[in-house]
Amino acid sequence: MANVLDLRRRIRSVKNTRQITKAMKMVSAAKLRRAQERALQARPYAKMITSVLESLTRRIDIFDETTGNLKHPLFVTRPEKRILLIIVSGDKGFAGAFNANILKAAFQFITGNTDKQIDIEAVGRKGRDMMRRRYPVAVYTEQTDDQGVARQVRDRKAPVEVTGDHPGMLLKLEQGRVHELAESVIARYVHEEIDAVYIVYNEFKSVISQRLVVERLLPLMKIGIPQITGAVEPTTEERERAAEAALSAGIEIEAVDTAEADDEAKKFGTANVDYIYEQPAEELFAGLLPQYVFSMLYHAMTESVAAEHAARMTAMDSATNNASDMIDSLTLHMNRVRQAAITKEIIEIVSGAAAL
Amino acid sequence: MAEETNQLRIRLVTPERTMFEHAATAVELPAKNGYFEVLYGHAPLVAELGAGDVIVHCGADIADGSTAGASRYNVSWGFVEVLPDRVTILASDALKPEEIDVPRAEQQLDRGQKMWKEAGESEDAYTDALRVISEAEAKIASAHEKA
Numbered sequence: 001m002a003n004v005l006d007l008r009r010r011i012r013s014v015k016n017t018r019q020i021t022k023a024m025k026m027v028s029a030a031k032l033r034r035a036q037e038r039a040l041q042a043r044p045y046a047k048m049i050t051s052v053l054e055s056l057t058r059r060i061d062i063f064d065e066t067t068g069n070l071k072h073p074l075f076v077t078r079p080e081k082r083i084l085l086i087i088v089s090g091d092k093g094f095a096g097a098f099n100a101n102i103l104k105a106a107f108q109f110i111t112g113n114t115d116k117q118i119d120i121e122a123v124g125r126k127g128r129d130m131m132r133r134r135y136p137v138a139v140y141t142e143q144t145d146d147q148g149v150a151r152q153v154r155d156r157k158a159p160v161e162v163t164g165d166h167p168g169m170l171l172k173l174e175q176g177r178v179h180e181l182a183e184s185v186i187a188r189y190v191h192e193e194i195d196a197v198y199i200v201y202n203e204f205k206s207v208i209s210q211r212l213v214v215e216r217l218l219p220l221m222k223i224g225i226p227q228i229t230g231a232v233e234p235t236t237e238e239r240e241r242a243a244e245a246a247l248s249a250g251i252e253i254e255a256v257d258t259a260e261a262d263d264e265a266k267k268f269g270t271a272n273v274d275y276i277y278e279q280p281a282e283e284l285f286a287g288l289l290p291q292y293v294f295s296m297l298y299h300a301m302t303e304s305v306a307a308e309h310a311a312r313m314t315a316m317d318s319a320t321n322n323a324s325d326m327i328d329s330l331t332l333h334m335n336r337v338r339q340a341a342i343t344k345e346i347i348e349i350v351s352g353a354a355a356l
Numbered sequence: 357m358a359e360e361t362n363q364l365r366i367r368l369v370t371p372e373r374t375m376f377e378h379a380a381t382a383v384e385l386p387a388k389n390g391y392f393e394v395l396y397g398h399a400p401l402v403a404e405l406g407a408g409d410v411i412v413h414c415g416a417d418i419a420d421g422s423t424a425g426a427s428r429y430n431v432s433w434g435f436v437e438v439l440p441d442r443v444t445i446l447a448s449d450a451l452k453p454e455e456i457d458v459p460r461a462e463q464q465l466d467r468g469q470k471m472w473k474e475a476g477e478s479e480d481a482y483t484d485a486l487r488v489i490s491e492a493e494a495k496i497a498s499a500h501e502k503a
Binding site for chain 1 (some may be wrong): 387
């Protein structure tokens with residue numbers, strides 16, 4: 001049986017741990033608040049892009065007369081043989097099952113599409129590390145064609161390869177880097193290197209309303225409607241835990257009401273008037289589409305960042321609670337041991353006196 | 357009181373945030389094919405923006421030709437919707453002139469010129485280079501304008 005001194009040491013160490021987890025929880029709560037703010041501020045732009053595109057699609061001259069489809073390479077659907085999968089995970093651990101869940105969804109997607117070639121683009125350090133361990137990195141070799149122009153040639157060895165990673169992109173979310181990613185994705189799609197683009201990320205509307213989704217980014221089908229192909233809702237228990245953690249950290253549980261601002265934004269470019277289009281409608285449309293893809297990506301990332309902080313906050317809140325429970329039980333145990341020792345000593349003294 | 361009511365509501369929105377929301381008498385916009393100015397009562401219009409300065413005139417400065425009451429924002433690429441009483445600018449990137457990092461813009465200009473030289477036969481490469489160059493030039497010009 002442990003003695004009182006050992007128990008006291010253990011209690012002290014658990015107390016220190018509790019201090020750390022508590023601090024981490026508060027830091028995550030502050031970061032979550034900022035991330036939510038940013039996600040909110042990014043909303044008007046995304047909404048406006050969507051609404052102006054919608055209004056442009058209503059104009060007949062963008063449509064192809066023969067097929068009835070929109071005349072733009074991003075609307076072209078091909079049989080899905082080569083898929084690009086963008087995995088948005090966290091950059092750091094200590095966030096409960098956040099990263100594990102995202103990776104699980106990603107692996108499910110990969111194993112569900114074994115007959116196709118999949119390229120992986122990992123955003124976030126955790127996802128990158130995991131994917132790199134499992135799958136080979138794509139190899140490019142430079143070749144010169146008959147016109148003497150050097151170009152990169154892909155030499156595919158495995159059905160699943162990692163084509164790029166972006167560690168640290170989420171730590172300081174800059175639109176420049178997201179832009180680069182969006183452009184590279186679009187270029188690959190337009191050059192028919194890939195037939196579809198999917199993204200796995202954690203959607204986050206508020207602390208209690210979030211889910212893990214697999215969304216199809218390209219080809220575009222209809223502007224403004226996300227093509228969710230798979231979603232994992234959190235369990236009621238998880239949701240309650242998150243709400244509890246948010247409450248104790250002073251975070252708003254419900255999503256902030258932005259209906260008014262959203263309505264305002266939706267009006268962009270859709271007023272019921274005959275617009276003068278400074279450039280031909282097709283040109284405007286072609287200019288707007290990359291922005292639309294960018295805003296979808298940016299949206300996914302801002303939400304994922306918020307979700308990561310929320311997950312970390314919840315995990316750290318649980319850890320703090322567990323530490324408190326542990327301290328309680330250890331203190332109880334310590335007192336018992338002390339009592340037992342005292343009782344034992346008294347018995348010894350009493351029986352010693354009786355023997356005299 | 358005619359002047360009070362004949363005001364445009366200008367909004368400048370970037371992917372990160374709403375930069376600016378204000379009433380103004382006129383606004384100058386850098387469309388892709390040249391600058392244009394919008395006054396109250398303009399016909400509805402949608403245009404793509406290039407790289408350049410958005411100048412918002414808030415007062416009587418138009419009459420005397422000074423730019424005292426005007427605020428200037430450097431924007432790169434975007435779209436604008438003009439309605440008779442409302443102008444909404446969607447910019448990919450917007451900066452106040454004092455926020456412009458001139459050395460960085462100059463580096464960008466050098467990079468653009470290098471891209472231009474190396475573009476070879478490819479038309480896309482020229483377009484890309486031109487984008488970089490015009491963005492850098494607009495930034496430098498707008499930074500100098502302020503100074």
